Amino acid sequence: MDDRKLRILSAIVDEYIVSGEPVGSKAIMAHVKASSATIRNEMAELEKQGYLEQPHTSAGRVPTYKGYRLYVDKLMEQDPLSEDEKKQLDSMLPDDFLTEKDLVESASLALAELTQCATVVANSTPKFSLISKVEVIPTGKRMYVILMITSNGEIKNKVCRLEFDLTHEQLEFFDNFVKQNLNGLPLSELSDATIENLTEAMGTYMMTLSPLVSELLKMTKELDRSVSVKGQKNLLTCKDLDQTEIISFLDNEKELMAFIDGTFSGLSVKFSPETDGFVIHNSSMITAPFSKDGQTAGALGLIGPMRIDYSKFIPYLEYFTSRITDMISERDENTDRKDGASDG
């Protein structure tokens, strides 16, 4: 592949990203030292090779998904962030945060605002956070609330109804049981198998208390896989994307999760032909992972049209994820976690 051809492709993508209009040979003359005729010849070849396409005969060229792929992988230059920009991004993040989720969602919101795209946050699986507290609280006849707090500060509660009322003794047993067997346990270890073992270890209490345990299992599963999307409206107002596709996408955000699962290893840029599962034509998705204690904790992502400013947005995204990583561990240092603190 000719060097000049690559420069032309790159120039076309750059132009198209800012203008949104098919790019003609003359516009490229400003970027590549050659006559329009030469450029046209090259463009024709690039089209033959599948990197460009023409909306109609007498229009300029538009990059294909294959063209974007090459551009992003090989051609694009990322704009390094200036100190001013970093300051600006920092100012969009909270100075302080109560839970990791709060921090990450703030970043997600900031990124959505900044890029005018939708953003997505997912936590990785398996989940390394530990159970730091489980409590069962009676709230009415046969009604109980199970409360679970994890080491990263997430709190989840679930109402459940049992077939019978629990005695004070049963509750106390469960309380001790939890303290001995669950506190400090990584969520990832709460598999169906371990739960079964644990339930059996309850002995005579098994029959009465096992519903609580299975609710607990459900809760960990829900904690396990959470996705949150922000800035949806940015997609709805984006004219490059199909409204109805966006709407159905917003409906089942869950489908995203399966896709994001494959992206925790590092920065990833995917285009709609590559994102099976959820399909929005002409869309692209950039994700970057963030970590905690040296292990991947989740990913922050950006969903927008293919025509977005990759050279700016990728640095934004990476900066945010690196800040998240830093801020989580900084906070960790200041906050000695207490697992299984006694009740008040």
Add this chain to the structure above:
Amino acid sequence: MDDRKLRILSAIVDEYIVSGEPVGSKAIMAHVKASSATIRNEMAELEKQGYLEQPHTSAGRVPTYKGYRLYVDKLMEQDPLSEDEKKQLDSMLPDDFLTEKDLVESASLALAELTQCATVVANSTPKFSLISKVEVIPTGKRMYVILMITSNGEIKNKVCRLEFDLTHEQLEFFDNFVKQNLNGLPLSELSDATIENLTEAMGTYMMTLSPLVSELLKMTKELDRSVSVKGQKNLLTCKDLDQTEIISFLDNEKELMAFIDGTFSGLSVKFSPETDGFVIHNSSMITAPFSKDGQTAGALGLIGPMRIDYSKFIPYLEYFTSRITDMISERDENTDRKDGASDG
């Protein structure tokens, strides 16, 4: 106002609701025994009086907001629900539910599905539910979770960070304090003034514990006013409504609350000129309250274009709210509530 004129107006609204096209004099001949010329004369007068308008000279008539108002208030006949329809609606509600919120949101979802409109649920204010449990749970250095459970089964938690760690003794004091002063208290009584009194009653503990109390107050305020919107996508695909208005409406659902506040006294149908605060041109909103223990507990609402089938949808809405009212009280009978149950 002439009887025939009213029949004509009614017919125009009926026609327009199904067709969505301006209605001409000939179409009305099927409904009103008169020649098209006569009908035209009447229509001209109805227009002069502000009940109808013409998109352009040679088009039929479209009802104005004033026309809809008259139609809904005086002319419309509601289709009473058949037993089959009732069964169908019943099947869309859950047989059983854990919290009132769950039930109401299921109904909201069902109504959205049924009408292809957006639906909204709000709880009334002042709130009559009681505090049944408050707990403070330490989760890390200077980090605490406040958990509040109310008599209607709602659970709310909030993470907060204090300036210092609380001693075991302080926590115990707070626990007792809550049991004595807050358990069983209606949320509506937790005003800034009472909080201040309570804080002062804490004596020497005041300084350290007052942040907890003020967080508690915040929580009750958040519980107090919750709105939840379902079926947003139905509005986005509705061509009678302006996309951008819908998008900005979805962004600040909160503005709804102020409006809904005025609608707890009974069935209410409002059109966009009457709904100050949030404005979606050409929209209408129907709300109906539901109650608990004989007191209004909240309202279920329907937001859609003005051109919706009022004679069907109003009975749907009313049926749902009456079922909610029934189901809540049936459940109440089976579930002796325990206020301030002891911890496990």
Add this chain to the structure above:
DNA sequence: GTTAGCACTCCGTCTCTCTGAGTGCTAAGT
């Protein structure tokens, strides 16, 4: 007061033309 008849209005659609941007090809230049 009601109705038939008629001229009128105006939207939506269709067709036609024109313009301009951009192309592919060819032939000359380096």
Add this chain to the structure above:
DNA sequence: ACTTAGCACTCAGAGAGACGGAGTGCTAAC
């Protein structure tokens, strides 16, 4: 052998004009 200037060609989009049809307001007769 590559590059470039020139030119004929294509085609989307805008604009102008024509036309059909739905629906009106008005008038005059019933």
